[in-house]
Amino acid sequence: MSASLTESKILAFKKKVEKEKRTQYLTDSTGMALFFRYGTKGVTVTYLFRNRKAQSNNRIKIGTFPAMDLATARQKFMQMLSNQERGMPIVEPDIITFEKLWEDFLATKCRTYAPRTIKRYLSIYRTHFEKFKNYDIKKFDMAFVKSSIVDPLTAEKKTSILHSIGGILYRMFNYAKHLGYFPFNPLQDLHEILPEHKVKHHPSFKPDEFENELPKLFDTFAQNAELKVQALLHLYFYTLLRNEELRKLKISELKDYYYTLETKTWKEVEFRVCFSTQAQELIKWLIDHHVDPDNPYLFEGRQSAMMSENTLNDNLKKYGYKGKLVCHGIRGIGEKWITAQPEIKEMIAKLCIGHKTALGNQSDQTYNEGDYFDLRQTAMQKWSDFVESCIGKNRFY
Template identity: 25%
Template structure:
């Protein structure tokens, strides 16, 4: 708090005459005990009221001058002094009023800045839920105005659309936001807990993985489809070869590829179940390098390996999904998701006898229990060998004489 250096005022003209100094200072009102104006180095002037409450000095910010005139500041000071005389803290009352006035939309901006961005590289999906589903219902309400019915309507709207997993995700986001709001003193309890997660959606563990024959049929069909862009075909192949998540693949930039060291850095992998992220390195096989060099020819003008409609942005979230679904239908392969390719790779590699810890490292899965504490190995050499053998296996499985790309890769390796 700036010191009282003997400056004072009694009229608006005397306030106007107070000049900014290198350090902020305060001037006191000659007529009203406890009313001050703080003059900042920027020249701005702010009204303050200092008083003693329960034996301790408190300070209440009234507002800026000249937005609040001397006459109005004195009136507010008198009203505030009467509260103190009644044993009420004006500062605590102001804080209570502020809490009741902050809207959920404004709080959401704080939550992303103060909590989410500390652990996550992107908030795109979260902001999509906020802007499309949550803010239209409670964005302009204060916490004191939000009811269980508001929360239920947000969640059940998605359930009524047949999007139970999304409803479950939105419920989780709302619950985390309310928990932090309690920490900040904005909410007294978590309304979302009244709606149990198991009644919204009970996730079924996925066990879908492709058989070797399905891998061959799907990818040979995919590469024979002329209406699917070559970069998308190669992206779906890299998804199987690299064991990366789709978002990690589509957000990758050329600056992350080191052709001299044969590595692919993933600086911001998708967070695990605890919201934590750990950068990882993919060790590139000969086939992966050939694919990336082919993609470099296609997308050389973009910083992204998979360029979107505009070169400065990556392909959209659903682009590879669309290509995958078209090929899946034409190949008449049982439904699977791009994420199931990770499970496919893990399953086959485990069946082939590779070290489970090495496989988990390539998947960037976090170890648990005692092993997480004591096993810090990165298995770099083992991962390099495994990724090359995995690529050899996949190419030997997919290879078709009439698929030009595979012929080129085969000839490159032979040379």
């Protein structure tokens, strides 16, 4: 929709978007685009320059309405258009510091990234990037990053963090390219100078060991561990949740046969965790034996907090499983067992442990709005039946 806009027309269209509850575009007579984004907190209006010559990331933000008035936005748009026609950078900054780019980049990610991811980004900035905050971003080419970041950390044998740092830098400078600061990402090939990434494998049992080792594991805990620790171990197996996800279960939020939570990979949609009949019975036992009425967590820790993240791993080490099994390895056991069942698709097995990548790439995921709950429920019940057979006489709920 193209029109000679006025600020009153923008306000009227904003109300229309709020009423229809859907994101829309308007195009000014100058060619400038206005992006009306509908969200839970209302409608935001952004002036955009559409770079028709770019194959991707072709929308450059000019400003937001009403913080920037229409006349100023048009003036900036015409200047950007003139720069493009003369073969100059669309955006002409004096000096863009690393700190300025970081702040702008992080502001865009705060809307989509989980709080724990933002916290990790800020930690990396303080430790590895803050010393560069006043540097001109034009200084950041492959040679500079290699000599200033990659080589020093490699010499200190801190290579495990380098891939996280590299990923952040790549995304930052891709964003800088999108803003028109660079004609291309200067760190496009950053992966080529990073050390080989070593994948961390969590100690776990092999598939041909499941039927022998799992009964021994449950026997060992039944003979030595407290009932609450045994319950923690059993529910790990029944649900295949991550350490933090399981310990964060709150009694008030539990449903009869599922629990909705934000997982590590499902941040923008609700993911329902399936509870087998065994899991439901164990949860009921835990609620019946809950001690502190002021503690909201299913697994109680000290001072109304959740149980410690080290509880199960410490007990595994204590009872002879050091280097053989950690709590995260339980998820791998479940995935391998479920995948081996001929009637269950591999995709369902991966979804049982909350891996969204099972749905394919980002484009594929857009069309897979469901979480295959019924199929996962069937798979998790079959898995829980096997786990229960391994627990045997040690079942106390």
